[in-house]
Amino acid sequence: MRFKEQIVVVTGAGSGIGRAAAELIASEGGQVVVNDIDPARVDAVVERIRSQGGQAFPLAADVSDEVAVRSGVDAIIDRHGRVDVLVNNAGIMMRASGHALSSEQWRRAMAVNLDSVFFWCHAVATRSMLPRRQGVIGNVASLAGMVAIPNGAAYVASKHAVVGLTKALALDWGPYNIRINALCPGMTWTDLSTADREKNPEMFVERERRIPLGHAAEPIEQAEAIAFLASAQSSAVHGLIMNVDGGNLAMHSGTTLTPPPPLA
Ligand SMILES: NC(=O)c1ccc[n+]([C@@H]2O[C@H](COP(=O)([O-])OP(=O)(O)OC[C@H]3O[C@@H](n4cnc5c(N)ncnc54)[C@H](O)[C@@H]3O)[C@@H](O)[C@H]2O)c1
Incomplete structure (x- = not known):
C-alpha cells in the first residue's frame, strides 16, 4: 500500500497511461483525483475505481485553462486539505511537418503539453507542497522529449520543454x-x-522493429514506472528523466537490430 491516505492528482486520467496510473495508485490506497477534459471518461474511471473498492474523485477540466486549473486545485485543497502527489500526464499528439504546422496547432500543442504542466506544478506547489515542505511530482514527457520524430515539431518542442522544466523545477524545489x-x-x-499509427502505419512497423525488447509497452508498464517515481520507494530520485522504452533509445540510430544468434 504505497499510497495509503495520500491525495494524488492524475491529469488526463480518462484513458491510456493516465487511467492505468490512476487505477494502480488507487489500488494501493491512494485517494485519486481523476482529471480529464472529457467528463464521461472521468466518470467512467471514477466509477471503476470505486467499484474495485478504491477512492476516486472527479475533476473534469481542460489542463490548458489556467483559471480552471487554479480553481480545481482550490477545490482539491478545500476538500482534502493538501496534494501529496501530482502526475502531469495529459497530452496530445500533433502531427504536421514544420512548414504545414499552423499557429493554432502550435499553440494548442504547447498549451496542452507544456503550459498545463507549469500551471499544475505552480498551483499545487504554492497552495500545498511548498508550505508543507513536502510533495512529489511526476511529469509524463516522451521519447520525443529526448529525440525528434518526423512531422512532430510542435509535439517534440513541447515535450523537450517538459524535460527542461522538470530539471529546472528540481533545482528550485528540491531544497x-x-x-x-x-x-x-x-x-x-x-x-x-x-x-x-492509423495515419503512419509504416513508421510504426519500423519503430517497433527498433525496440530491443521487441514490443511496444502496455499502459500498465508506464503506470508502474509512474507509481515508482511517485512513491517513497524513489525517495532519493530527483530531477531524473526516465526512459521507459524497451531499450529504444539505447540503440545507435545508424544500426538495425539483427535476429539474435541461437543460444547453445
Ligand atoms: N502512447 C504513447 O506511445 C506515448 C508515448 C510517449 C508519450 N506519451 C505521453 O503520455 C501521455 C498520455 O498519453 P496516452 O498515450 O495515454 O494518450 P490517451 O490519448 O490515451 O490519453 C490522454 C488523455 O488525456 C486527455 N486530455 C487531452 N487533452 C486534455 C486536456 N486539455 N485537459 C485534460 N485532459 C486532456 C484525453 O481526453 C485522454 O483521456 C501524454 O502526455 C503523451 O504525450 C504517450
Missing part, C-alpha cells in the same frame, strides 16, 4: 523537499498511439 521527475514513455498502446 523544499519537493521531488520532481519526468517519465519518457516510448511507444505504448493507447488511443493516442493507435490513432497516430
Whole structure:
C-alpha cells in the first residue's frame, strides 16, 4: 500500500497511461483525483475505481485553462486539505511537418503539453507542497522529449520543454523537499498511439522493429514506472528523466537490430 491516505492528482486520467496510473495508485490506497477534459471518461474511471473498492474523485477540466486549473486545485485543497502527489500526464499528439504546422496547432500543442504542466506544478506547489515542505511530482514527457520524430515539431518542442522544466523545477524545489521527475514513455498502446499509427502505419512497423525488447509497452508498464517515481520507494530520485522504452533509445540510430544468434 504505497499510497495509503495520500491525495494524488492524475491529469488526463480518462484513458491510456493516465487511467492505468490512476487505477494502480488507487489500488494501493491512494485517494485519486481523476482529471480529464472529457467528463464521461472521468466518470467512467471514477466509477471503476470505486467499484474495485478504491477512492476516486472527479475533476473534469481542460489542463490548458489556467483559471480552471487554479480553481480545481482550490477545490482539491478545500476538500482534502493538501496534494501529496501530482502526475502531469495529459497530452496530445500533433502531427504536421514544420512548414504545414499552423499557429493554432502550435499553440494548442504547447498549451496542452507544456503550459498545463507549469500551471499544475505552480498551483499545487504554492497552495500545498511548498508550505508543507513536502510533495512529489511526476511529469509524463516522451521519447520525443529526448529525440525528434518526423512531422512532430510542435509535439517534440513541447515535450523537450517538459524535460527542461522538470530539471529546472528540481533545482528550485528540491531544497523544499519537493521531488520532481519526468517519465519518457516510448511507444505504448493507447488511443493516442493507435490513432497516430492509423495515419503512419509504416513508421510504426519500423519503430517497433527498433525496440530491443521487441514490443511496444502496455499502459500498465508506464503506470508502474509512474507509481515508482511517485512513491517513497524513489525517495532519493530527483530531477531524473526516465526512459521507459524497451531499450529504444539505447540503440545507435545508424544500426538495425539483427535476429539474435541461437543460444547453445
Ligand atoms: N502512447 C504513447 O506511445 C506515448 C508515448 C510517449 C508519450 N506519451 C505521453 O503520455 C501521455 C498520455 O498519453 P496516452 O498515450 O495515454 O494518450 P490517451 O490519448 O490515451 O490519453 C490522454 C488523455 O488525456 C486527455 N486530455 C487531452 N487533452 C486534455 C486536456 N486539455 N485537459 C485534460 N485532459 C486532456 C484525453 O481526453 C485522454 O483521456 C501524454 O502526455 C503523451 O504525450 C504517450
